[in-house]
Amino acid sequence: MVHEWALAEAIAEYIEQQAKGRPVKKLVISLGVLQSIDREILDFALKNILDERNVRIGSIEYVDEEVVLRCKRCGYEWKPSMNEVDESIREAIHFVPEAVYSYFKCPRCGSRDFEIESGRGISIKEMVFDEHPK
Amino acid sequence: MNTQSDPRLLVIPQRLAGVKHIVPVMSSKGGVGKTLLSTLLALAGADKKLKVGLLDLDFTNPSTHIVLGIDPASIQPVEEKGVIPPIIHGIKYMTLAIYTGENPTPLRGSAINDAFLEILAITRWGELDYLFIDTPPGLSDPQLNLLTYLPSRIEPLVVATPSPLAIRSVEKLLKVLIEGNYKITGLVENMSNNSKLLKIAEKYNVKYLGSIPYYNNIDGLIGNLEALRSSQFYGKIIHILKGIIRA
Ligand SMILES: Nc1ncnc2c1ncn2[C@@H]1O[C@H](COP(=O)(O)OP(=O)(O)OP(=O)(O)O)[C@@H](O)[C@H]1O
Ligand SMILES: [Mg+2]
Ligand SMILES: [Zn+2]
Numbered sequence: 001m002v003h004e005w006a007l008a009e010a011i012a013e014y015i016e017q018q019a020k021g022r023p024v025k026k027l028v029i030s031l032g033v034l035q036s037i038d039r040e041i042l043d044f045a046l047k048n049i050l051d052e053r054n055v056r057i058g059s060i061e062y063v064d065e066e067v068v069l070r071c072k073r074c075g076y077e078w079k080p081s082m083n084e085v086d087e088s089i090r091e092a093i094h095f096v097p098e099a100v101y102s103y104f105k106c107p108r109c110g111s112r113d114f115e116i117e118s119g120r121g122i123s124i125k126e127m128v129f130d131e132h133p134k
Numbered sequence: 135m136n137t138q139s140d141p142r143l144l145v146i147p148q149r150l151a152g153v154k155h156i157v158p159v160m161s162s163k164g165g166v167g168k169t170l171l172s173t174l175l176a177l178a179g180a181d182k183k184l185k186v187g188l189l190d191l192d193f194t195n196p197s198t199h200i201v202l203g204i205d206p207a208s209i210q211p212v213e214e215k216g217v218i219p220p221i222i223h224g225i226k227y228m229t230l231a232i233y234t235g236e237n238p239t240p241l242r243g244s245a246i247n248d249a250f251l252e253i254l255a256i257t258r259w260g261e262l263d264y265l266f267i268d269t270p271p272g273l274s275d276p277q278l279n280l281l282t283y284l285p286s287r288i289e290p291l292v293v294a295t296p297s298p299l300a301i302r303s304v305e306k307l308l309k310v311l312i313e314g315n316y317k318i319t320g321l322v323e324n325m326s327n328n329s330k331l332l333k334i335a336e337k338y339n340v341k342y343l344g345s346i347p348y349y350n351n352i353d354g355l356i357g358n359l360e361a362l363r364s365s366q367f368y369g370k371i372i373h374i375l376k377g378i379i380r381a
Contacts, residue, residue: 003213003215003216003217003256005215005216006145006215006216006217006255006256006258007142007255007256009145009148009215010141010142010144010145010255011141013141013144013145014141014144017144045215092233092234093233095217095233095252095256096230096233096249096252096253097248097252098193098230098239098241098245098246098248098249098252099230099233099234099239101234101239101240101241101245102233102234102235102237102238102239103237112238112240113240113242120248121252124141
């Protein structure tokens with residue numbers, strides 16, 4: 001599952017733009033559990049790409065974000081356990097999280113019209129720059 | 135969300151950098167032949183030894199794979215710092231159906247946008263002469279994603295039938311494209327025995343790429359590439375492709 005690299009490039013591009021030459025002291029990345037991102041690969045890719053672009057980086061912290069789905073039809077909220085999901089389905093959702101709508105349904109009313117309240121994919125939670133680099 | 139705030143938007147231009155022409159096949163009215171046209175244009179391009187890609191953006195009802203006669207769930211795209219689209223009948227091909235199979239996939243606008251950004255951010259098209267895009271009907275999230283996020287890259291091809299119901303809707307689409315200064319590839323008139331829409335093309339100063347008659351037998355050929363290739367319909371497609379290449 002090395003499409004993490006493609007997502008790392010997107011994040012690196014974003015960080016580079018935001019950093020405007022400043023070193024990044026601290027970065028917190030949230031990993032939505034729905035997308036089953038391989039943390040090691042993402043971390044390796046991100047550090048590599050940032051290094052290539054001469055963006056200095058202190059610490060990168062990863063936090064898992066639990067999957068919470070909420071049905072728009074009946075309001076039911078549930079937290080599916082991705083570990084119990086069939087491997088091929090997990091793989092599909094890994095590539096395009098919206099594939100979830102073709103596999104998951106509201107356990108209460110059967111509706112596929114639910115919202116991903118949290119835990120979809122990768123996002124940057126916090127970025128601290130070193131304003132006065134030595 | 136503006137055009138800066140989502141990291142995925144920042145890599146999409148790079149993913150498409152090797153593509154010479156991005157041609158979304160569009161119509162605000164449904165059922166006019168976008169899927170058939172986009173898929174066969176890609177096939178005709180591949181037959182002509184052009185480097186072509188086909189992207190199915192009709193996420194809630196992907197159907198280009200039906201024209202190509204393949205089972206999308208059986209496709210395993212190669213991963214290499216992203217997703218390398220599989221080559222189907224000489225076409226680099228990407229569709230959400232690879233991941234959703236034949237399951238129903240109802241999506242709200244926000245989910246359509248997320249799927250759009252995700253697929254475009256991870257797919258490495260490489261070098262292409264043409265990337266044809268099948269789009270769903272309408273003028274809403276799926277179409278606006280193309281118009282807003284790839285304004286200077288897309289060269290829309292507009293399809294319409296000569297029905298009075300379709301003419302009004304094609305004019306609205308053309309207005310939006312002209313107001314936004316898009317480079318329009320041209321207009322195709324489908325299921326028509328004359329050139330009724332030539333007037334519309336002239337009115338909006340777009341290239342009239344030709345008209346395709348209504349062929350009774352076409353549904354019987356879908357999914358059968360050899361039969362499609364030897365059909366009169368395909369002859370028309372080749373003619374239209376030549377017009378696109380000349381443009
Ligand atoms: N020239 C033609 N002659 C006969 N049948 C045609 C012709 N063009 C398209 N069709 C048929 O019309 C129907 C609609 O075609 P198609 O699915 O390509 O349209 P579409 O614009 O993609 O529809 P949608 O808006 O639902 O995506 C299909 O059954 C197709 O086989
Ligand atoms: Mg269609
Ligand atoms: Zn429900």
